[in-house]
Amino acid sequence: MNGTMGGTKRQRRGDTRQRIQDVALELFAEQGYEKTSLREIAEHLDVTKAALYYHFKTKEEILVSIFEDLTRPMDELIEWGKAQPHNLETKQEVLRRYSEALTGAAPLFRFMQENQATMRELSIGHQFKDRMMQMRDIIRDPDASLTDQVRCISALFTMHAGMFVLQDVESDPEDKRKAVLEVAVDLVTQAHTGARAS
Amino acid sequence: MNGTMGGTKRQRRGDTRQRIQDVALELFAEQGYEKTSLREIAEHLDVTKAALYYHFKTKEEILVSIFEDLTRPMDELIEWGKAQPHNLETKQEVLRRYSEALTGAAPLFRFMQENQATMRELSIGHQFKDRMMQMRDIIRDPDASLTDQVRCISALFTMHAGMFVLQDVESDPEDKRKAVLEVAVDLVTQAHTGARAS
Amino acid sequence: MNGTMGGTKRQRRGDTRQRIQDVALELFAEQGYEKTSLREIAEHLDVTKAALYYHFKTKEEILVSIFEDLTRPMDELIEWGKAQPHNLETKQEVLRRYSEALTGAAPLFRFMQENQATMRELSIGHQFKDRMMQMRDIIRDPDASLTDQVRCISALFTMHAGMFVLQDVESDPEDKRKAVLEVAVDLVTQAHTGARAS
Amino acid sequence: MNGTMGGTKRQRRGDTRQRIQDVALELFAEQGYEKTSLREIAEHLDVTKAALYYHFKTKEEILVSIFEDLTRPMDELIEWGKAQPHNLETKQEVLRRYSEALTGAAPLFRFMQENQATMRELSIGHQFKDRMMQMRDIIRDPDASLTDQVRCISALFTMHAGMFVLQDVESDPEDKRKAVLEVAVDLVTQAHTGARAS
DNA sequence: AATGAATGAGGATTCATTCAT
DNA sequence: TATGAATGAATCCTCATTCAT
Numbered sequence: 001m002n003g004t005m006g007g008t009k010r011q012r013r014g015d016t017r018q019r020i021q022d023v024a025l026e027l028f029a030e031q032g033y034e035k036t037s038l039r040e041i042a043e044h045l046d047v048t049k050a051a052l053y054y055h056f057k058t059k060e061e062i063l064v065s066i067f068e069d070l071t072r073p074m075d076e077l078i079e080w081g082k083a084q085p086h087n088l089e090t091k092q093e094v095l096r097r098y099s100e101a102l103t104g105a106a107p108l109f110r111f112m113q114e115n116q117a118t119m120r121e122l123s124i125g126h127q128f129k130d131r132m133m134q135m136r137d138i139i140r141d142p143d144a145s146l147t148d149q150v151r152c153i154s155a156l157f158t159m160h161a162g163m164f165v166l167q168d169v170e171s172d173p174e175d176k177r178k179a180v181l182e183v184a185v186d187l188v189t190q191a192h193t194g195a196r197a198s
Numbered sequence: 199m200n201g202t203m204g205g206t207k208r209q210r211r212g213d214t215r216q217r218i219q220d221v222a223l224e225l226f227a228e229q230g231y232e233k234t235s236l237r238e239i240a241e242h243l244d245v246t247k248a249a250l251y252y253h254f255k256t257k258e259e260i261l262v263s264i265f266e267d268l269t270r271p272m273d274e275l276i277e278w279g280k281a282q283p284h285n286l287e288t289k290q291e292v293l294r295r296y297s298e299a300l301t302g303a304a305p306l307f308r309f310m311q312e313n314q315a316t317m318r319e320l321s322i323g324h325q326f327k328d329r330m331m332q333m334r335d336i337i338r339d340p341d342a343s344l345t346d347q348v349r350c351i352s353a354l355f356t357m358h359a360g361m362f363v364l365q366d367v368e369s370d371p372e373d374k375r376k377a378v379l380e381v382a383v384d385l386v387t388q389a390h391t392g393a394r395a396s
Numbered sequence: 397m398n399g400t401m402g403g404t405k406r407q408r409r410g411d412t413r414q415r416i417q418d419v420a421l422e423l424f425a426e427q428g429y430e431k432t433s434l435r436e437i438a439e440h441l442d443v444t445k446a447a448l449y450y451h452f453k454t455k456e457e458i459l460v461s462i463f464e465d466l467t468r469p470m471d472e473l474i475e476w477g478k479a480q481p482h483n484l485e486t487k488q489e490v491l492r493r494y495s496e497a498l499t500g501a502a503p504l505f506r507f508m509q510e511n512q513a514t515m516r517e518l519s520i521g522h523q524f525k526d527r528m529m530q531m532r533d534i535i536r537d538p539d540a541s542l543t544d545q546v547r548c549i550s551a552l553f554t555m556h557a558g559m560f561v562l563q564d565v566e567s568d569p570e571d572k573r574k575a576v577l578e579v580a581v582d583l584v585t586q587a588h589t590g591a592r593a594s
Numbered sequence: 595m596n597g598t599m600g601g602t603k604r605q606r607r608g609d610t611r612q613r614i615q616d617v618a619l620e621l622f623a624e625q626g627y628e629k630t631s632l633r634e635i636a637e638h639l640d641v642t643k644a645a646l647y648y649h650f651k652t653k654e655e656i657l658v659s660i661f662e663d664l665t666r667p668m669d670e671l672i673e674w675g676k677a678q679p680h681n682l683e684t685k686q687e688v689l690r691r692y693s694e695a696l697t698g699a700a701p702l703f704r705f706m707q708e709n710q711a712t713m714r715e716l717s718i719g720h721q722f723k724d725r726m727m728q729m730r731d732i733i734r735d736p737d738a739s740l741t742d743q744v745r746c747i748s749a750l751f752t753m754h755a756g757m758f759v760l761q762d763v764e765s766d767p768e769d770k771r772k773a774v775l776e777v778a779v780d781l782v783t784q785a786h787t788g789a790r791a792s
Numbered sequence: 793a794a795t796g797a798a799t800g801a802g803g804a805t806t807c808a809t810t811c812a813t
Numbered sequence: 814t815a816t817g818a819a820t821g822a823a824t825c826c827t828c829a830t831t832c833a834t
Contacts, residue, residue, distance in 0.1 A: 016814080032315030034232035037807065048816050049808085055814095059808065116312035117230030133366075146369055146377040153363050154356040154381055161355045162348065168331075171344055179344040183352055183385075190384075214797080235824065248827085249798055257825065412793080428711030430628040433828060445829085447794050455829065510710035513626030529762075542765055542773040549759050550752040550777055557751045558744065564727075567740055575740040579748055582784075583777075610818080631803065644806085645819055653804065 017055045019045055021069070024062050029111040033063065033118045060122060067124045070105040074131060077101055081138040088192045091139050092185050098135070099159060099181045106163055113160055132156070139188060151191035155184040215253045217243055219267070222260045227309040231261065231316045258320060265322045268303040272329060275299055279336040286390045289337050290383050296333070297357060297379045308362055330354070337386060346389035353382040353389075413451045415441055417465070420458050425507040429459065429514045456518060463520045466501040470527060473497055477534040484588045487535050488581050494531070495555060495577045502559055509556055528552070535584060547587035551580040611649045613639055615663070618656045623705040627657065627712045654716060661718045664699040668725060671695055675732040682786045685733055686779050689749065692729070693775045696753060704758055726750070733782060742785035749778040749785075 023044045027036040038059055042049045056062045077097050084090040102109055112119055112128060119125040140152035162180035169176070221242045225234040236257055240247045254260045275295050282288040300307055310317055310326060317323040338350035360378035367374070419440045423432040434455055438445045452458045473493050480486040498505055508515055508524060515521040536548035558576035565572070617638045621630040632653055636643045650656045671691050678684040696703055706713055706722065713719040734746035756774030763770070 014814095029315075031319065032232070034230070035315070035319065038809090039807080050810085050817080051815050053809070111315075114314035114318075117227075117309075118233070120312075121229065121233065146367075146373060147380050149367065150356070150360060150364070150374075150377045150381045154352065154360070157355060157359045157363065158348070158352040161359075162352075165351050165355065166348070169344075169347065175344060176348075179348045182345050183348045186388075187352075187381075187385075212796090236826085237824085245797095246799055247825085248800075251826070252797060410793090425711075427715065428628070430626070431712070431715070434830090435828080444795050446796080446831085449830070450793060507711075510714075512708035513623075513705075514629070516708075517625065517629065542763075542769060543776050545763065546752070546756065546760070546770075546773045546777045550748065550756075553751060553755045553759065554744070554748040557755075558748075561747050561751065562744070565740075565743065571740060572744075575744045578741050579744045579781075583748075583781075586780075608817090632805090633802085641818095642820055643804085644821075647805070648818060651805095 016045075016047070016051070020052060020055055020062065021066050025066050025107050025111065028063065029107045029114070033111075033115055033122075063122065064124055066108060067128075070108045071128075071131070073101040073104060074098075078131060078134050078138070082134070086138070086141075088189065091188050091192070094135075094138055095155065095159070095181060095184050095188060099177060099184075102159060102163065103177060109160060110164055113164065140191070144191060148191035151187045155187040155191075158184050158187070214243075214245070214249070218250060218253055218260065219264050223264050223305050223309065226261065227305045227312070231309075231313055231320075261320065262322055264306060265326075268306045269326075269329070271299040271302060272296075276329060276332050276336070280332070284336070284339075286387065289386050289390070292333075292336055293353065293357070293379060293382050293386060297375060297382075300357060300361065301375060304361055307358060311358055311362065338389070342389060349385045349389035353385040356385070357382050412441075412443070412447070416448060416451055416458065417462050421462050421503050421507065424459065425503045425510070429507075429511050429518075459518065460520055462504060463524075466504045467524075467527070469497040469500060470494075474527060474530050474534070478530070482534070482537075484585065487584050487588070490531075490534055491551065491555070491577060491580050491584060495573060495580075498555060498559065499573060505556060506560055509560065536587070540587060544587040547583045551583040551587075554580050554583070610639075610641070610645070614646060614649055614656060615660050619660050619701050619705065622657065623701045623708070627705075627709050627716075657716065658718055660702060661722075664702045665722075665725070667695040667698060668692075672725060672728050672732070676728070680732075680735075682783065685782050685786070688729075688732055689753070689775060689778050689782060693753060693771060693778075696757065697771060700757055703754060707754055707758065734785070738785060745781045745785040749781040752778050752781070 020041065024036070024041050027041060027044070030036075038049050038052055041062075042052055045051075052062070056065065077094065080097075081090065081094045084093075119128060135156060136153060139156065140149050142149075144152075159180055162176070162183075166176045166180075218239065222234070222239050225239060225242070228234075236247050236250055239260075240250055243249075250260070254263065275292065278295075279288065279292045282291075317326060333354060334351060337354065338347050340347075342350075357378055360374070360381075364374045364378075416437065420432070420437050423437060423440070426432075434445050434448055437458075438448055441447075448458070452461065473490065476493075477486065477490045480489075515524060531552060532549060535551065536545050538545075555576055558572070558579075562572045562576075614635065618630070618635050621635060621638070624630075632643050632646055635656075636646055639645075646656070650659065671688065674691075675684065675688045678687075713722060729750060730747060733750065734743050736743075738746075753774055756770070756777075760770045760774075
């Protein structure tokens with residue numbers, strides 16, 4: 001019943017590892033990590049479950065590998081942000097760059113957004129939380145008013161959530177991204193010039 | 199594991215249903231819906247799994263019942279909001295009331311925030327999405343600029359996320375709530391007086 | 397939700413036991429003994445499972461009680477048949493009476509016909525098999541040819557199966573019964589006058 | 595219970611699927627479908643329940659696969675019978691061939707005979723009923739008297755039941771088979787030359 | 793005459809994982 | 814570079830039965 005595979009295979013070669021990551025991320029984002037079984041992933045790829053274990057040691061490792069590949073731009077951004085002076089321009093530029101980084105890794109961020117409970121229990125959960133904290137510390141001023149700190153954090157959240165929440169508003173995706181970015185920049189700007197706000 | 203039950207039983211009666219809901223929500227919020235097994239819930243309550251099935255037909259029904267009990271205030275708020283004129287004062291008042299409603303159902307909202315992927319596949323997922331859409335339509339103006347619409351949606355998200363994200367910022371919870379509310383009200387106010395912003 | 401029972405109850409009295417038997421037989425015949433749960437029976441009667449246990453000690457006892465009530469005519473027939481001379485007339489008369497007895501207990505026989513595997517494991521299985529053997533010994537002649545013995549047994553089986561197998565043949569039930577009886581009587585008659593048949 | 599596996603393992607290879615079918619049919623026929631658990635089947639084979647699921651998607655699929663494998667001769671017989679002229683010789687020959695087909699699949703037919711209630715609720719129930727109807731339509735004449743139609747159906751039933759009912763009559767199985775066949779052929783012959791019977 | 797609450801045993805099914813080939 | 818076959822542990826859920834009230 002298998003063994004002949006009448007022709008629909010072919011054209012792949014050493015790209016299986018990559019294909020596993022692609023399909024896995026797609027399914028993880030769509031259904032959640034726990035609800036997505038290795039059987040399902042394997043079936044989508046037309047290979048056996050055991051084949052997945054040739055490429056990855058565990059289910060979690062699949063997710064970790066995706067995470068590592070896709071969050072590198074974010075790491076570099078943080079690195080860069082820390083090296084800059086902590087002024088408003090830097091913060092604005094960080095948000096701008098972050099907006100682009102998010103666009104490139106949208107499905108992964110959608111996954112993380114929607115599977116926070118799962119993330120918390122996985123090793124990458126901590127990694128990610130750390131990164132978020134570092135981002136926050138670049139953006140916010142720990143001596144500012146509570147309100148202004150909320151503004152900064154809200155800016156980050158707005159960007160994360162922004163991509164998915166405007167789903168049913170019909171507009172050009174690029175326009176949406178810009179609108180989201182504008183609101184985030186505004187929030188940070190207000191926080192910076194703030195104080196008198198309260 | 200049984201046989202000893204160190205004395206803390208007794209004195210309950212018709213409260214089992216309620217106790218199931220309490221423990222379930224706690225665990226669902228902590229570990230996620232899928233990762234929380236009925237065995238675990240039962241053990242926390244010192245009853246058998248089968249006892250859960252006396253009170254609820256399925257695992258999902260436990261969640262649904264919690265949801266129905268805890269989101270009633272939100273329903274009433276939406277009802278009220280729709281009946282008011284669509285002006286800035288109304289919107290601000292809705293946010294104020296919403297902030298209080300959220301405080302009362304914090305664990306449930308934390309659960310929903312962190313288990314969106316799961317929610318999407320559950321019957322209440324749709325219910326909740328509907329409610330959020332209605333909230334959004336009370337808050338935003340569909341003819342406003344994209345940016346201002348983002349502001350409104352961001353206001354809602356800020357309130358949802360706000361309570362959990364300030365976790366490691368040491369402050370009085372009530373102060374945090376007020377800070378979050380203030381930022382949300384600001385966003386909506388800017389969106390309302392906005393236009394020139396774009 | 398219960399406790400008020402808005403009026404659809406009433407008009408029963410001490411007949412619950414009987415009603416349990418009726419509903420149980422109906423469901424047993426329709427779905428089989430194993431697939432019919434006490435919950436289902438209770439729901440059909442609008443009582444609790446526990447109520448069934450007031451009237452019967454076990455699930456099996458419900459079936460046994462039905463069986464005992466409905467097979468009394470058959471017992472009496474066997475008693476009578478044994479006391480008669482073992483000639484053709486007796487056999488024919490036994491079949492005639494048996495046909496009527498079957499009509500009165502049709503659902504039970506349908507149940508037994510379709511749940512033989514279950515019956516075998518239940519206490520009444522043996523009882524029933526005994527009775528069938530006695531019937532067989534009234535009808536057949538142990539010294540007759542194998543073929544003639546098959547004729548007699550076939551006569552009995554024809555009567556058992558007859559009622560249900562003609563389901564999709566459209567005819568008056570009483571006509572069917574007579575046709576079935578006629579074939580059975582023929583078979584026994586042939587067996588009796590037989591020998592030369594082979 | 596594991597750990598020793600007294601030596602009788604090994605030497606199997608691709609035959610597990612077949613062995614599952616064999617054991618399953620044996621147990622289904624002996625105890626009924628519902629009363630036979632997958633645990634039981636697995637234990638008889640000295641494998642885990644999960645192993646069964648490698649070979650079959652569900653419990654029902656095990657039964658279906660047995661059914662499909664064992665009823666093929668019957669299908670072919672129906673095919674053949676339909677293509678022949680509808681005369682007495684054909685009918686007799688069909689019965690003769692049917693008798694042999696039944697012998698080859700005796701345990702399955704015993705199972706079906708004794709688990710009709712279960713069969714009705716399973717997908718194969720319909721399939722089988724269809725086949726029986728086709729057999730009936732080859733054997734009987736729809737314009738004959740009701741009595742003669744009963745004779746034909748009785749012929750089929752006699753063959754089905756025949757094998758199991760003569761259990762306690764001590765004789766060579768092949769002799770029994772012939773006796774049963776003879777009675778069935780007789781019934782059909784009478785039905786054919788019948789008319790004057792009514 | 794019946795209920796509400798619970799239990800213990802067991803059901804089918806799914807999962808991540810392993811390993812010899 | 815993969816597969817075929819299997820496992821062990823866990824899942825949700827259902828059942829017959831019990832008992833205090």
